[in-house]
Amino acid sequence: MSKVYLVLQDNDVSRYILEAVEEDNPEITIIHNPAMIRIEAENYMVVNRETVEEKLGRDWDVQELHLNLVTLGGNVDEDDERLTLTWNE
């Protein structure tokens, strides 16, 4: 198994994104480092626009993720609805 990961800046918006990621990806590991939050999962992780919007209570464009993102690992696919990270085994 390989880990995909997403690292977010530790700020207010990130907390809502993290909540959304937790809800949509049951098996994730969250690691807090100074100023950043690292989220890991086995092979697959998704950030859904709809869930983030629900948590934030406002419209949210998937491209806005980049404002809070530090880094990521995995094959990326981004469209209007979601960003996914995948490793092929």
Place this chain on the structure above:
Amino acid sequence: MSIEIKTSTLEPVRNTFANLQRRFGDKPATRYQEATYDIQPLVNFHYRPLWDQDRELTDASRTALQMNDWYAFKDPRQFYYGTYVQQRAKMQENAENNYGFFEKRDLTRLLPETVKGQLIRFLVPLRHVEHTANLNNMYCSSYGFGTALTQAFLYNGMDRLGVAQYLSRIGLLLDGNTGEALEEAKQLWMEAPYWQPLRKLCEEMLTTEDWFELFIAQDVVMDSLVYDLFFEQYDAALTEQGAQDIGMLTEFMRDWAKDTNRWVDAVLKIAVAESDANKTLITGWIESWRGQVAEALSAVSREMLGEEALNMALQNLDKRLAKAGIK
């Protein structure tokens, strides 16, 4: 006990970086200065590039123009990345409102059918010309010398991608997002006789080697004529035909040209004022490209606006050139 830090103990040791002290004296530098002057590597390169083995990776001899100090080319807008993107973000917000309004009110519906056809014939294919401008400015950024110039070329190159994308969106507004207008416009670009001289010249520009010559060809001559014809004169012609709403979709281009010409004129003026040799060189390039570009635009401008349009655009170009010291 409270500790009071006396301001005198927190006096800076120096006001700015040493290269800026040497250029401007020991005073606090602007962010433009810090982000621009002397930051490009100059000497002691390690390996000759496999793709240009006669020169260093960064080499002032990639143009015939000679400058005592390549950082003489101060950008009057003082754009570094941060000011550049923030300025463009403001412009794009305005453009977004305009495009949004146009789409929401379905203003395409109000356009006379003849105008729709005209837009596909004249305005939409221009995205390919802007794409050429994108590549040409990337060329100047990549092979040019001195960050003062090369960063401005990069901003210009990216701007042209932006303009090409806006022109594409005009196509999508016309065809209801099917992409048919873009296809039709591309076919015209590839085949219509009135576009071919310009397409030929675009292809030739992409093989021009001297980057400062390319700057003259693209940013000075071509842009001056194209923006005059397509975004000033043609805008006026559209208004006369009751299609003034298109002006909302091309406002970005007019604002952009105004902003950018300030920089283009400054570069030209500084280069010409540097030496007689530069002046002779630039005058020669201008003569050559003014003729070629005018010829390439002749058919499309006649088709779009009639006989006199190109002459008017040429007169405006000559006025700008005269201000820069070229008659």
Place this chain on the structure above:
Amino acid sequence: MAAKKLNMKEKYRLLTRDLDWEFSYADRKKAFPFEEFEGIKITDWSKWEDPFRLTMDSYWKYQAEKEKKLYAIFDAFSQNNAHLNVSDPRYINAIKIFLTGITPLEYQAYQGFAHTGRQFGGVGARVACQMQSLDELRHVQTQVHAMSHYNKFFDGFKEWTHMQDRVWYLSVAKSFFNDARSGGPFEFLVAIGFSFEYVLTNLVFVPFMSGAAYNGDMATVTFGFSAQSDEARHMTLGLEVIKFLLEQHEDNVPIVQKWIDKWFWRGSRLLSVVAMMMDYMLPNKVMSWKEGWEVYFEEAGGALFKDLARYGIRMPKYAEQIRKEKEHISHQTWWTFYTYGQAAGFHTWIPTDEELDWLSEKYPNTFDKYYRPRWEYAKKLEAEGKRFYNGTLPQLCTTCQIPLLFTEMDDPTLTAHRCSHYKGDQYHFCSDGCKDVFEEEPEKYVQSWLPVHQIYQGNCGGPGLPEILQDYYRFEMGADNMDMKGSPDEARWKQWKGVA
């Protein structure tokens, strides 16, 4: 007629992908002349997948928002004299290395991606490179702006534009990027877009930046994370490039593998300086170099290469060597800089007892056995007033340009030294990796501007080392270089803090 709703992919394709055309009048190969000489075969550029479909309007919008936030912090930082909030003035020396060593790399990345952003024949890949070029320029400029305040209060920053082209250890970084840029456009993308961005820059921008935060350096962590948010796009571009090349033609596989082998090795050598910054220059510790390496290289890189195995790509050559080195390189590198402290444009020091204990704990296999005794000895000399400086010029590796300071991994008491002959001359290397890289393209590496050779040839002034440091490097002697103890930086810090 109601307009069809376009999704992001379709919109991007329509706005961007069809801008280019087949030439009828000029020779297209003359317009894009560098696509073939490396032997890479591209059969169909339209198969290129854009992972992020960022149009220019969105680019301006989001990047402007990032910049607004970033500069608000820079302004607040300098208005509040927030340099006083860093954990320890020694920390600032890591930031000096950043400005003089890493910022110039960002500049070369701007230049390199501008080159590929002009030269690739496929519009999708080209536009992605252009945006990266612009981002890299952003990184240069935001770094200079972040450091600007430090430059006003600390030594070692002010001549960065001059130093980048001359100082011996900065030549390591410069030659790395010169190497990538002087190759063809595809090698550059594999070198920088893939090998460097995908795996190695994470180590600089993630654990090190987290360390900056932990040491109270708001300005640096903010530009670091803000830059790295662009890097997420860049990493993805790097990965897409690799997949694209491997899918285009099977003949590309061995060429790409050869580049991966070379560039992972070159990159791991370059990062030895970051290793030392992590382990020795962050007074408040977040994680050791070894731990960072395990997460961002071994784990993340391992996942990546498992993913690429389906194309016939294997782990980089020397991966095993690299795995062993994580136990050693930070210690060997810092020791070298400490002993050449007069020739470094930043201050060096002996770790405190507490820091030595931390290193023992983090490196149980090696630190007490090989490295602690050196520091105990240095402490003794310092206590006797005999702080040690090495006055002889070291032998440099022809490929990576690092002094021969690394040891054999199977015997860490023995300095590694390899030789090769080319056209009657002998060349020296720090490792098998660097020797192999040389032997693959000797005609390239014989051109290396090796700082020590240049000094011996009289090209850097002199005659003595002090004149070279002062006049050619423009070090302010005793202020920019030498030990932290007794430096003007230290004296000012004490004055600001009101301690004796």
